[in-house]
Amino acid sequence: MEQISYILQQVVNGIQLGAVYALIALGYTMVYGVLRLINFAHGDVFMLGAFVAYFLISKFGLPVYLVFILTMVSCALVGYVIEKVAYKPLRDAPKISLLITAVGVSLFLEYFLSLKALFTPNYIPFPKPFEIETYDLSFFVITNVQLLIFIITFISLFILYLLIYKTRYGIAMRAVSYDKETASLMGVGIDGIISFTFIIGASLAGVGGILYGIAYPQINVFMGIMPGIKSFIAAVLGGIGIIHGAVVGGLIIGLCEVFVSAFLSSTFRDGVIFIILFAVLLFRPMGIFGKRIEKV
């Protein structure tokens, strides 16, 4: 009995972590879908989300829902600008140039923002937007922060699902991801769709940043690196380019981390996550949901 409630508690812990990874992984996977680019700056957009929320809460004392909306808008804007400035001029360049640029953008954001006049390299305490409460459900305890993470993630995924499968933009986006040239011949505005993809991905990362800040109330400019890498692994695990793959991958990675810490040792945790990456790349490079047939 005790063992069951212990495992249930760890599952709750794992889903909390996994939900945030899923939100970030979506951005990686969507951008990869339309551009075949691993957008390494994505983890830094996540960091920006946390900082924007920090300023909105601590300097302006805005209510939580406004914080979410404004943070998403600012992150969307940043995502849009990054694409226009750094990636668009390289649309026809070799893929490797694009990849190197992505790394450059990521480093630029981290080190530029860590200047003393901007965000500083310090650890900044993230303000509590509301009082944290713990509910004891006898089998496991859950906090209102965890509930918020589950609910917000679920809502975001639902909206994303509607957007991609029920709107013209979604159809266009899927068409671009399937075959850019043909989609363009069919009258789809490629540039617009790519911008749109970046905007959606960045705003999801922004949401992830706020939730992360609330759950682990300490932010700094380098906070996006590890979650970024792990979400990227989640996207690969689920099958890069596949939306529901990113979500499942994120949850698996979150649960894996927690269970390795719980039953082995936290020192093995990151090692195990990277072994998963190697194993996926070696034995099933298209990921869990990927199809074996290569698109040409």
Added chain:
Amino acid sequence: MCEKNNKLTKRGDKMKKLFLVFMAVAFLAFPSFAKDTIKLGLIAPLTGDVKTFGESAKNGFIIAIEDYSKSGKYKIDPVIADDRNDPTEGANAALKLITQDKVIAISGPLTSKVAIPVSDIANNNKIPMITGAATNPKVTIHDGKRKPYVFRACFIDPFQGTVAANFADKELKVKTAAVLYDVGNDYSKGLAEYFKATFIKKGGNIVAYESYQKDDVDFSALITKIQVKKPDVLYLPDYYNKVALIARQVREKGLKSTLIGGDGWDSPELIKIAGGAIVGGYFTNHYSPDRKDPIAEAFIKRYKEKYNTVPDAFAALSYDATMILLKAIDNARSLKSEDIVKYLNSMKNHKGVTGNINFDKNGDAVKSAVILKVEKDRVRYMTTVNP
């Protein structure tokens, strides 16, 4: 009336001129009137995850130089470098201070993980160094051999970990404890080991001994793991930032154990970040601002006037370390490193803000520790433990 005044000012002018001439002559005749300038370095984490340590240390360093300047033999040119609590940054800062700025001696660094590599560099370059607050034994000792140019103004972790374990056993009268530490940090690892060893020796039971890594922010899995063991106390030997984060998650998960820690807790940010979660916790420290002692009181008063806040242990220790260095520089036979070190080795009973300081054969200060309790808006002095 007017004329008289005029006369007076004229006479005043004359006096002034005379005085100036006299001064000029004196200046030429006794060149020692112009103090020689020497450079003194401080390495501290001014930014990064433990920035309040660095800020406090810098304040203590500056006050020490001001106090010294009133009567000291030399004019001090302070050179302050930021190590960001990163060993590589610290090593670079030390090399810069030694090779480019040519400092005579170094005060700092404050954290063991930076102080260990920096002390090697200082020692190899024969530059006297006193760390204010780095408590790991490896700062002054390398492979069982003393680093002759390195000293410290604080006690070491075997003592600190033992004090914490004794306190848990004797004062809190607890039987079970859990330890959660940073596996990549010498300071945290050392304290965890010494606490564990003493607690077991006293007949206590360590029910969980878990580690995490530097950049971790999610401790939920480990806390849940510890929670099933229901320990009476949870020992958290880390710096305030991490401790605050862990404390919050501990309480959110409903784990009720008493929290205990080390001197890394000493920061105004601890209560700010952790809020109610840390209240009721205890930690071992070098000094308490409640200390009744003329030197400490004078320092606290000056510090409050200048910086508008109560000095923490890092400010006090940095002040002491810097004062000892300056005293050695003044009293040594020459400014040669060897002479400064010789004086430091022979120094007896330096009266510091944090207590009487005597170096043992390893260059470590033999000092008592205090135990502080975290309350809602301040820390309160509980007891003093002598070595």
